[in-house]
Amino acid sequence: MKVCIGLLVVAALTIGLATPLPGNLFMLLMDRDNFIPAQSSLFTFAPYQVSQGSSNYWLYGEDDRYYYHFTYAPAHPYRYIAKDNQCPAFDRDDVRSWCNALQGTPFR
Numbered sequence: 001m002k003v004c005i006g007l008l009v010v011a012a013l014t015i016g017l018a019t020p021l022p023g024n025l026f027m028l029l030m031d032r033d034n035f036i037p038a039q040s041s042l043f044t045f046a047p048y049q050v051s052q053g054s055s056n057y058w059l060y061g062e063d064d065r066y067y068y069h070f071t072y073a074p075a076h077p078y079r080y081i082a083k084d085n086q087c088p089a090f091d092r093d094d095v096r097s098w099c100n101a102l103q104g105t106p107f108r
Contacts, residue, residue: 020046031056035106037068037078049093060093068104069095076103 008061009086024042027034036045047058061068066080079101081087087099095101 019043021045025099027056027058033057035063035077037066037080037104038106039066039080039104040061040068046052062092067092069098069101071095076105078106080104 006008008062021042024036024045027029027047028036029103034057036042044063045068046063047061049058049060051057051059057070058068059070061070062083064083066082068078068080070078079095081098081101085100087097089097090099091097
């Protein structure tokens with residue numbers, strides 16, 4: 001029984017330290033308007049630019065396959081583009097350089 005509890009503790013610590021899960025859960029709890037893009041998950045989505053205002057919503061984020069940008073548009077609140085895109089002068093921090101970006105709708 002002690003071994004099982006020990007393994008569970010080690011697994012929880014590993015997940016907590018090796019994935020963005022704790023930060024994502026905190027972000028979702030702190031601001032009910034936040035969401036994780038449908039193409040990503042709590043375990044892989046990592047915001048890398050967050051609003052500095054009174055809300056803590058993400059502006060730009062990434063996972064292993066895509067970059068994401070929060071657009072504020074009600075119908076399609078984010079855009080996303082593959083990391084291996086062929087956009088000339090692509091800048092992950094400037095959505096205006098994202099050629100062929102797709103519109104996303106989160107799960108609610």
